[in-house]
Each structure stands twice: as structure tokens, then as C-alpha cells.
Amino acid sequence: MNLAAATNESLAEASNVLIYSSMAVYTLAFFAHIAEWVFGSRSKVGRTAAALSASSAKVSAAPAVKAQAGGTAVLERPEVVTRSAAGTRDVPDGPGAAGGTFKGDLYGRIAVSLTVVAFLVEAGGVITRALSVQRAPWANMYEFSITFSTVAVGSYLVLLALKKNVRWIGLPLVTTVLLDLGIAVTTLYTDSDQLVPALHSYWLWIHVSTAIICGAVFYLGAVGTILYLFRDSYENKLASGGTPGKFASSVMERLPAAASLDKFSYRINAAVFPLWTFTIIAGAIWAGDAWGRYWGWDPKEVWSFITWVAYAAYLHARATAGWKGRKAAYLALLAFACWLFNYYGVNIFVSGLHSYAGV
Numbered sequence: 001m002n003l004a005a006a007t008n009e010s011l012a013e014a015s016n017v018l019i020y021s022s023m024a025v026y027t028l029a030f031f032a033h034i035a036e037w038v039f040g041s042r043s044k045v046g047r048t049a050a051a052l053s054a055s056s057a058k059v060s061a062a063p064a065v066k067a068q069a070g071g072t073a074v075l076e077r078p079e080v081v082t083r084s085a086a087g088t089r090d091v092p093d094g095p096g097a098a099g100g101t102f103k104g105d106l107y108g109r110i111a112v113s114l115t116v117v118a119f120l121v122e123a124g125g126v127i128t129r130a131l132s133v134q135r136a137p138w139a140n141m142y143e144f145s146i147t148f149s150t151v152a153v154g155s156y157l158v159l160l161a162l163k164k165n166v167r168w169i170g171l172p173l174v175t176t177v178l179l180d181l182g183i184a185v186t187t188l189y190t191d192s193d194q195l196v197p198a199l200h201s202y203w204l205w206i207h208v209s210t211a212i213i214c215g216a217v218f219y220l221g222a223v224g225t226i227l228y229l230f231r232d233s234y235e236n237k238l239a240s241g242g243t244p245g246k247f248a249s250s251v252m253e254r255l256p257a258a259a260s261l262d263k264f265s266y267r268i269n270a271a272v273f274p275l276w277t278f279t280i281i282a283g284a285i286w287a288g289d290a291w292g293r294y295w296g297w298d299p300k301e302v303w304s305f306i307t308w309v310a311y312a313a314y315l316h317a318r319a320t321a322g323w324k325g326r327k328a329a330y331l332a333l334l335a336f337a338c339w340l341f342n343y344y345g346v347n348i349f350v351s352g353l354h355s356y357a358g359v
Contacts, residue, residue, distance in 0.1 A: 011132035012192035018125030025118035032111035040104030145184035203286035228261035310335035
């Protein structure tokens with residue numbers, strides 16, 4: 001059978017048009033998010049410094065003197081404010097990119113609306129790609145990339161729909177999506193075609209789809225972790241009496257507190273970790289069906305397991321008192337770097353049984 005004849009070229013071309021169209025809308029969303037940050041109020045700057053000053057004021061500079069019966073004076077124990085780890089200070093969350101102003105919030109709502117439109121257009125591109133060959137749209141790195149960015153944006157929009165305070169993710173998200181799609185349509189692009197025999201399995205729908213979902217959610221956790229490190233450094237500088245730059249203050253004061261960002265990243269990573277475990281198990285079962293063995297130390301298998309170990313170490317460290325805060329955050333970023341290498345590096349630079357789909 002001529003496999004090329006089984007490809008619906010009209011739908012394949014429609015998919016390409018939709019992907020490029022989504023990039024145009026994401027670009028508009030990017031500028032709207034920039035406007036949200038630029039035109040948002042800066043009047044809230046100083047909330048963190050004020051909160052830290054108030055906390056410090058609770059600690060007496062000198063112990064108070066309390067009189068007892070009989071005229072004996074004793075020293076009263078001063079009130080002590082304790083902090084368990086960096087990033088756990090009792091400071092308020094920032095007001096968000098818009099800064100609580102009407103103009104900034106308007107641009108923010110426009111940005112979210114444009115992101116929704118771009119998501120729907122990109123999802124249409126993924127669906128038409130699948131329909132053009134009547135199969136799952138993630139048989140090569142191009143298809144994996146466009147599906148990955150679609151799921152990442154979809155996850156973000158779900159959190160927004162659940163009334164979670166995550167609009168601060170919007171700008172880094174659309175920036176990353178544009179980068180991802182740019183690489184996909186240039187370096188990674190592959191013509192719509194049928195599957196190689198090794199991929200003819202229902203496990204393609206199960207194993208690869210869960211890998212995409214995990215990567216998208218891990219990405220959101222990584223964004224939260226990176227911003228946590230910046231915000232924690234900012235809070236540390238204020239707590240030690242330093243004076244951050246005006247630009248740094250303007251940006252950092254609008255973000256959630258370091259403790260909130262740390263908690264967000266931990267919960268996101270912890271929630272999706274069991275699914276990543278299932279992804280590896282599903283891959284092993286598929287390998288048993290396709291190659292007659294469940295584990296063969298293929299580079300993709302090895303790096304999937306390394307990623308699992310890295311995230312397991314992070315979750316364990318995050319639950320251990322001595323490793324909370326920045327140390328655990330570095331582990332989280334290392335784990336996501338392992339996932340990225342498993343996604344890009346193994347496919348491009350390393351040869352193995354998973355190389356049949358090319359890029």
C-alpha cells in the first residue's frame with residue numbers, strides 16, 4: 001500500500017495554517033501580557049518590606065522588665081518570631097501583574113482572552129494533524145511539540161478556571177510556547193505521514209499522551225520554582241536590610257510570596273509524579289509487546305528513569321526539614337532539566353530504539 005496516498009494533504013495543510021495562526025495570536029497575547037506588567041500599578045511596592053518590618057518589630061530589642069510581688073524585678077522573655085526556612089516568611093502575596101488597577105487588569109484580561117483563542121486554534125491544528133492521517137498526533141518530535149504546548153496552555157487555563165491565582169504564569173508561558181512552536185515549525189517540522197510499524201499500538205495513545213501531560217505540568221512547576229528563587233532572593237535582601245533595585249521591586253512585589261510559589265510548585269510536581277510513574281510503567285508494558293522485553297536500558301528508558309529518580313529526590317527533599325526552600329528548588333529544576341534532555345537531547349543526539357520516528 002502507498003502510505004503517502006493515505007495522507008489527507010488538505011487536512012495536513014490546514015493543520016499547518018492553524019499552527020501558524022495560533023503563533024500569531026500567541027504573539028498578540030505576549031504583547032498584551034507585557035502591557036499588563038507595564039501599565040499595572042506600582043503603588044503596592046513595599047508590601048513585603050512593610051510586612052518584614054512589622055515582623056521584626058515583634059522581637060524586642062531589649063527584654064522587658066516585669067515587677068513581681070515584693071518589689072523584685074525580673075526580666076520578661078522577649079517574643080521571638082521564628083522562620084522554619086527561607087521562603088516561609090509571613091509576607092503577603094503580590095497583587096499580580098496588573099497591580100490591582102483597572103488599566104493593568106484590562107490588559108491582563110485581554111491577554112487571557114487571546115491566550116484562550118490561541119489555545120483553541122492550536123488545538124484545532126493538532127486535531128486536524130491527527131485527522132489527516134487517522135492516528136494519534138504525536139508520532140514525531142514536531143507533533144509532540146505542538147501537542148505539548150497545547151496541553152501546557154490548557155493546564156494553565158484550567159487552573160485559571162478553577163479560580164487559582166496563576167495569572168503570573170501567563171507571560172513566561174506564552175513566551176515559552178512561542179519558542180517551542182518556533183522550533184517545531186522550523187527545525188523539527190515533519191510532513192504528515194503514516195506510522196512506522198513499531199508505533200502501531202493502542203499504547204501510543206496511552207504512553208505518549210501521559211508523557212505529554214506530565215511534561216506540560218512539570219513545566220508549570222518549573223516556572224513556579226524559578227520565580228520562587230527570584231522572589232526568595234528578593235525577600236532575603238529586604239530581610240537583611242538591603243535595598244533592591246526599582247525594577248526588581250516593581251516585578252517582585254507583584255508576584256505571590258516566596259512561600260506561596262514554593263507551595264504551588266511542590267503541589268504541582270507532587271500531583272503529577274504518580275502519572276509520570278504510570279508513564280514509565282506503560283512504556284515498559286509497550287516495550288514488552290513490541291520488542292519482547294520490558295526493559296533494555298535504551299537511552300530513552302534510562303533518562304525517563306533518571307527523571308523519575310530526580311523528581312522523587314525532590315519530593316523527598318521538600319518533605320525533609322533540612323532540605324526545604326532553595327535546596328529543594330534546585331533539585332526540582334535539575335529534575336525538569338532531565339525531562340527536557342529526555343525530550344530533546346535523547347531524540348536528537350543519542351541513537352536508540354526510540355529513534356525510529358526521527359525528529
